Amino acid sequence: MENFERNLEKYAELVIKIGVNLTSGQDLLVEAPYECLDLTRLIVQKAYEAGANFVHVHFQDDVISRSKFDHGTEASVDYYPTWYTTMLERFVENGGALLNIKVPNPDLYEGIEAAKISRNSKAAAKARAKYQHYVRTGAFSWCLIKAPTEAWAAKVYADLPADQRVSAMWDAVFKINRVYEEDPVAAWRVHLDELRRMRKVLNDRxxxxxxxxxxxxxxxxxxxxxxxxxxxxxENASGIRxxxxxxxxxxxxxxxxxxxxxxxxxxxxxxxxxxxxxxxxxxxxxxxxxxxxxxxxxxxxxxxxxxxxxxxxxxxxxxxxxxxxxxxxxxxxxxxxxxxxxxxxxxxxxxxxxxxxxxxxxxxxxxxxxxxxxxxxxxxxxxxxxxxxxxxxxxxxxxxxxxxxxxxxxxx
Structure with a gap:
């Protein structure tokens, strides 16, 4: 893709400045698929340039995620570590921000019993209840973003040759996030003003x-x-948008x-x-x-x-x-x-x-x-x-x- 490296850098800067709107002295937690390593590295760079105190990256992998269902015990299906949710809660309470590159594979659990997936999801939801309350009440800054993986691109662009799918997905991600604008941060500020006008009219009605x-x-x-x-x-609890x-x-x-x-x-x-x-x-x-x-x-x-x-x-x-x-x-x-x-x-x-x-x-x-x-x-x-x-x-x-x-x- 033409100017891909420059656009990738613009995207990383955009999600730090507009997405989580990271402020100097904050910690940042990045959750990312292994396939998104290049983008993750740029995000970490842009976070530190914005004054981040510490950036922690939690990498994820589809094969590892599915392994619990293919090879784990029945007990493992119903288990979610409370130590991890405790870490998330302390992270929020200490003023951290979360950036999640969220690109689940639509076919990841094909062939797995619905009951097992449901049990595992329920265990996670119960363990993460306090953290989710922080999410839904806007207690801290969090942002979900998108980036291509081969499995996701293959699903969305199945009509294209295999070697063109990831590039097509990047093109879409850049378009829908206004990355191709000369100044994506400024373009997003205009867009957010438009949404602000919409919600004002609806609230007035x-x-x-x-x-x-x-x-x-x-x-x-x-x-x-x-x-x-x-x-x-x-706006989060600290007044950061x-x-x-x-x-x-x-x-x-x-x-x-x-x-x-x-x-x-x-x-x-x-x-x-x-x-x-x-x-x-x-x-x-x-x-x-x-x-x-x-x-x-x-x-x-x-x-x-x-x-x-x-x-x-x-x-x-x-x-x-x-x-x-x-x-x-x-x-x-x-x-x-x-x-x-x-x-x-x-x-x-x-x-x-x-x-x-x-x-x-x-x-x-x-x-x-x-x-x-x-x-x-x-x-x-x-x-x-x-x-x-x-x-x-x-x-x-x-x-x-x-x-x-x-x-x-x-x-x-």
Whole structure:
């Protein structure tokens, strides 16, 4: 690729300056696949140039991750080390920042029993509950980014010759992150300002509910009193602004836990802990999933919904126009962090407490009393289409269009 090394360096600088917005004297934890060594080295360099106190890299590998299921004992499936979660908690409490190159292989656990994957995911979620609370309340700066691996590129660009797939994936990653701009950091600041304007308009409207209509979808989602739309960057407990997911094109809030009714149909495949689920739908009544279908991965979806009581309720509602940079690439990335930013989406499981006034200080019981959902999981699934219409119900009972034919009907 032309100017690849320079673009890689620009990307590393971007995720340090905009993603985690690292400040002088901070520690940084980088989680990365071994295949992303070159990018990881640049990220570490840029972190130290930004004044990092210490950078620790935790490398990951698909073969090692799968080995537990292929060769481990039954006990190992249900085990997650508390010493590791304790380390994460202390890291957050000492003011660290996290940068995760998150590129799971969509076919990693093909052939593994759904029950085993579910048990392992539940053990991890229970052990990481306190740390996840820090994540969802914005206690510290964290950012999920993307970089090609051979397995992921082979899935996304299966239509290309094998020797062209990783390059094509890099091209996509650079495009959706505005790396090709002369000054990506400045371009991102403009983009974040645009998302800030969107969420201000939505917060000023104060909708009571959103009503979705498309082929296979007829859904009403009530919104709790005091809900807050977020999107783009957010402020952590120390007042530092960061971007939790790069790329990002969404604005999002929390639904009323028991206020979801109707049916919704997915529009993109979903990667659940290394297992693929596709062509699925949910029927909700009083907020709860009372029926569901799936043509691919039904058993994995069933296990997800059994994770805990809150797994059958929604925790997030997000709006993304169909005519947007990622959607216009016309490519399924089998990666929630990208696909959710190409499509309107919902999320099963825990809400983000920061999506309601004073939510970060609420206990789980207080959060539920305010209309929020709590769960071990938070799993986004995509519902956006070119024919999606969304109406907003206002406090006075009137209705106005928010989306028409998949795109914004509001003016920002």
């Amino acid at each position: 104060g909708y009571k509910a959103l009503c979705y209509r498309a082929e296979g979808t007829d859904l009403r989602v009530a919104l709790p009193e005091g809900h807050i739309w977020l999107g783009g960057d957010k 960061y971007v939790a997911n790069m790329p990002t094109e969404e604005v999002f809030t929390m639904p009323e836990r028991t206020g979801v009714r109707g049916t919704v149909t997915s529009t993109k495949p979903l990667n659940i802990n290394g297992a693929l689920v596709d062509r699925f739908s949910f029927t909700f009544d009083e907020g709860k999933v009372v029926d569901f279908t799936a043509e691919v991965g039904y058993e994995h979806l069933a296990k997800l919904l059994e994770m805990d009581e809150g797994a059958r309720y929604l925790g997030e509602v997000a709006l993304v126009p169909f005519d947007s940079p990622i959607s216009n690439l016309n490519r399924i990335f089998y990666n929630t962090g990208i696909d959710e930013n190409a499509s309107c989406h919902l999320a099963l499981g825990s809400c983000y407490p920061i999506n309601i006034k004073d939510g970060a200080s609420l206990t789980n019981d207080e959060l539920k009393a305010r209309g929020g959902n709590t769960s071990l999981i938070h799993v986004d699934f995509m519902i956006g289409t070119a024919d999606l219409d969304i109406d907003g119900e206002l406090a006075d009972g009137s209705v106005e269009p928010i989306f028409r034919a998949g795109n914004w009907a509001l003016t920002f």
